[in-house]
Amino acid sequence: MDLVAYRTTVVGPSWRRRGTRTWHWIGLKIGTFLLAFLVIGAVAGWPLFHLIRSMPAKTGQPPDAAFFETFLLLFAMIAGMVLVLMLCLWFLRDMVLPFLVFEDATTREGVTSAVELIRREPGSVLLYFLMKFVLTLVAGIAAELCLVAAVFIAGIPVGLIGGGLWLLLRHAGPFGTVFLYISLGLLGLTFFACLMLAFVWIVGAILVFYQAYALYFVGGRVSALGDLLEPPPPFPEAASQQFSPI
Structure with missing residues (x-):
């Protein structure tokens, strides 16, 4: 985040500025994930146990209706908890982390400031998370299309070269075969x-x-952070006053 804010790719100065805060941030994320996984395990434990018990005892026996009901309940619970975990991650990274990085706040102060921001502007924060969810879907689709395009761009010349080598060297004897397979591997x-x-x-x-x-x-x-992203214009110099002699 510091690299993006300063519009730089040099990690050293950023680490010297924010290195001590990084460990607090890592500890906060680890603690949050551990707590989230404990909650997920506690909530999903009973449906999972009930799902295992409702599985057919004999091989080839179709499961009963209770099995599918429990499976759907477990799936909905896991999907909901994954969504909550994703929102918690976004909250920490997008709302808490800027206060830790750019205001030198402690972990408690950063969380308090982020909660105060949400309490003060709930509509704006909700719209932010909604737009981020939409942008995540759009970015995922765009990334897949770009990867498919990269496969075609890289695969066409590689395929042509490999096919040409195969046609030229497949009957070239042992030396040609070894060279062919080495070339195909490369x-x-x-x-x-x-x-x-x-x-x-x-x-x-x-x-x-x-x-x-x-x-x-x-x-x-x-x-x-706002002054760093968009520096304020410099104050105009005071116009010099000219005094005419009496």
């Missing part, structure tokens, strides 16, 4: 490297967009 590694590079680019662009979206939303409520 082409496969090249294709995989291109896909990984495209994946990193696409995911990096999406994550930077998410960070910028969160920063500009919170930046209007946090003065230090």
